[in-house]
């Protein structure tokens with residue numbers, strides 16, 4: 001098992017920025033533990049264990065109150081590790097599942113009971129073998145009430161995916177803004193195309209996440225801050241933030257989670273924006289009954 005990878009920082013710094021009370025890390029994952037929750041036979045990467053204890057310790061270290069745990073591709077469509085982490089969170093986590101599109105109504109209801117509030121469609125070829133749009137649409141049409149669909153894609157297939165995404169009858173949440181080239185700046189072609197997409201429906205949300213993945217200039221990720229701050233300001237009622245811990249596949253450029261948190265005031269400079277980004281918006285999607 002020597003090829004299991006570590007993609008997270010062993011001792012992340014304490015952020016200088018203090019998140020508001022009730023702040024939510026709305027994009028993170030758990031890996032295993034493998035002995036209890038084996039990885040999928042189709043997994044494209046095989047990580048070391050990064051289970052709920054580690055996630056909750058990081059949450060506290062960074063000054064967050066809750067997590068939204070997104071099922072990572074290495075666990076395929078078996079959501080047991082994600083559900084286990086939610087169950088251990090004492091109400092402080094909810095999640096997004098990846099499902100076999102043939103999932104039954106009773107299995108969907110069980111996921112809801114376990115704290116799941118959305119499903120994720122992943123279109124990254126390096127992470128999944130196939131992404132059947134017709135089957136995805138079918139299951140998107142029979143989700144439990146209040147759920148949404150999370151979509152992960154890269155900027156070059158945004159237009160190709162438009163008819164499919166337009167047909168999804170529930171809110172959409174786009175991972176990492178659909179991976180724009182942030183070095184093009186706030187008015188570059190990728191950001192322009194993403195804005196046009198956001199303007200097409202008022203129930204498209206996005207995650208202003210992953211400077212480490214999107215900004216080749218590296219920490220302190222100035223290109224990301226410059227490109228993303230105007231997007232957060234202009235769509236402030238439908239933007240989420242998350243660490244992306246344990247940073248799947250980032251083993252060659254592992255980010256310091258404290259520095260990721262310190263990006264928040266650079267993309268959301270006012271206390272009002274920070275409250276929306278970290279508290280109000282994720283609460284509306286994941287804990288609406290508390291609003």
Ligand SMILES: O=C(O)/C=C(\CC(=O)C(=O)O)C(=O)O
Pocket residue numbers: 029071072073074122127152175244247248249
């Ligand atoms: O964690 C992310 O959002 C991004 C990932 C991993 C991923 O999505 C998955 O494994 O499901 C990536 O770009 O490798």
